[in-house]
Structures are given as structure tokens and as C-alpha cells.
Amino acid sequence: MYPKLKLAGSFRFSCFVILEEENIRQFKQRKKKKKIWDGIRGLLRLCSLAFVLFVGLASISLPGALGWSKEGHMMTCRIAQNLLGPEAANAVENLLPHNLNGDLSALCVWPDQIRHWYKYRWTSPLHFIDTPDNACTFDYSRDCVKDACVDGAIQNFTSQLLHYRDGTADRRYNLTEALLFLSHFMGDIHQVYIYIYIYIYGQFQCLHVLSFFHHNSTSFFLFLQPMHAGFTSDKGGNTVDLRWFRHKSNLHHVWDREIILTAL
Numbered sequence: 624m625y626p627k628l629k630l631a632g633s634f635r636f637s638c639f640v641i642l643e644e645e646n647i648r649q650f651k652q653r654k655k656k657k658k659i660w661d662g663i664r665g666l667l668r669l670c671s672l673a674f675v676l677f678v679g680l681a682s683i684s685l686p687g688a689l690g691w692s693k694e695g696h697m698m699t700c701r702i703a704q705n706l707l708g709p710e711a712a713n714a715v716e717n718l719l720p721h722n723l724n725g726d727l728s729a730l731c732v733w734p735d736q737i738r739h740w741y742k743y744r745w746t747s748p749l750h751f752i753d754t755p756d757n758a759c760t761f762d763y764s765r766d767c768v769k770d771a772c773v774d775g776a777i778q779n780f781t782s783q784l785l786h787y788r789d790g791t792a793d794r795r796y797n798l799t800e801a802l803l804f805l806s807h808f809m810g811d812i813h814q815v816y817i818y819i820y821i822y823i824y825g826q827f828q829c830l831h832v833l834s835f836f837h838h839n840s841t842s843f844f845l846f847l848q849p850m851h852a853g854f855t856s857d858k859g860g861n862t863v864d865l866r867w868f869r870h871k872s873n874l875h876h877v878w879d880r881e882i883i884l885t886a887l
Contacts, residue, residue, distance in 0.1 A: 693732050695810065695814070695879075696728075696731040696732050696735075696807060696810045697728040697729075697731050697732065698728075699731070699806075699809070699810040699813075700727045700728040700731035700806050700807075700810070701727070701728040703727075703806065703809070704726075704727045704728065714787050715727055715802065718787075718798055718799045718802050719799065719802075720799075727802075727806060730803050731803070731806050731807055731810065732807070733803050733807070734746065734750070734803060734804050734807040734808070735750075735807070738750065746776075746804070748771045748772065749771065749772065749773055749775070749776035749804070749808065750773055750808065750811055750851060751772065751773055751811070751851040751852065751859060752766055752767065752772045752773055752774060752851065752852040752853075753766065753772075753853070753854070753855040754766050754852070754853065754854060754855065755854070755855060756854045756855060756856050757854065758854075761774075761852065763775075773808050773811055773812050773851055773852065774812070774852075776804060776805075776808050777805060777808050777809065777812065780801040780802075780804050780805040780808070781805060783797070783798060783801040784798060784801050784802060784805065811850075811851040812851055812852060814850045814851060814878075814879075850875055850878060850879065857874075858875075859875050860873060860874030860875035860878065861873050861874075861875045861876075863875070865877065867881050867885075868885075
């Protein structure tokens, strides 16, 4: 488990500065900390600008969007459907219930709604990938045993949909489910959160770093972390406690919903 984490600063459209408590105590004792914090603020401004642009574009794509947890999935499905060629668009429309008038986004949240039902309980681990803490790599044979992860699910449902023209009405029903799962999981696997990690007296091993700088023995790393493909202990940021303005939350929920709600 991660040590208890704190949110440093309060930014309306912010990336999070996550500081380990022990490192905070060491950090405050260091001299010239003003220069270091100026560097952090510079990274935050870049990160904040990128996120504001994303929220703005997303809001234009789907007017009235309220957040990523529900509306975010609807948004990704609507954008994807608009990019389909005629043949694929026709196949999607044929697989959807007639009362939806071909609107894939209306059912993009369905996999989240049924994941705890007894019949679909087997789908729950398909929403994410857990990797060993600090491994910073994904090994399919190690992290997706029996294909029970989001990567395995995407491959499985893609393979099923490639045989769209084959089979009976029962098979077509299964393909409808395959379409809904694939559409949802593609949204899951591309959802990320961003934070700045401060590392003192050591070397950071992860490779997915967007930007970094060093000051004496202290290193600062700005990196993307997929919310549904991360370290086992943090459970996609759900164990990383922080405060969002006046209430308690966690890193996953803030990036999943609250940033967009605040931005809008």
C-alpha cells in the first residue's frame, strides 16, 4: 500500500502534486525550496493548460457532458461511432436494440452497470490491469492470467466481432454484448490521470515520464498513469486519498469525475 498521500496546492484545473509524507518532511528541511516549487508550478501550468484544452474539446463534442464516469464513456462512444466507415456503422446499428435508433453511446455504460450481477461477475476483472508495484512494465503472461484483464478482453471481443457475418441469432446476441464490452473497455484503457512525483535520494525507474527536472538530490517527474492499468497496491488511484476542495476523495474519483464537474 502507498503511504498516506496529501494534495499540495489547490488548483481549479490542476494536475496533482502527490507527495509522500516522509519526503515532505525531508523536503521542507531543504534550502532553496522556493526555486524548486517554482519549477513545480511551471509544470502544473503546462499540465493544467493541457487538461483545460481536453475538457473544452470534449464539451464541444458532447454538449451537456457531466463527467467521465458515465458521460465520459458516452462521449468516447459517440466520437468513435462518428468516425466509423459505412460498413462498420451499419454493422453497429444492426447489433444495437432497435429502440436506440443506432445510438451506441446510449449503452456504453452498460458494462459498469452489470459487472456485479451474478451472471456477469466474471467480467469485473476485465476492466483493468494490475501490475506489480514499481514494475513500470506490462507482461501479458504475468499480469493477464487466463486473459482476465482489459487487454485480454479487448482482444477477445475484437476477435468475436471480426466474425460478425457468421452464425445464428444467438451468436448475434453475443456479438451485441461483445460490441458493448469492447466499446466500454476501449474507453477504460485510454483513461489516464496525471501527477507529479517527487523522488529524493534515488532513481525513478518508470519510463512513461512526460517531463522531469532535478535539483541536487531531488527529482521531479510528471507522468501519465493509466487509471485502469497500474500498480496493484493503488487500485487505479482508489487508495490514494486526497482532498478535492472541501471534501475528501481519492485520486481515481477526482480524475474519473470531479475535475470535469468542476471545470463545467
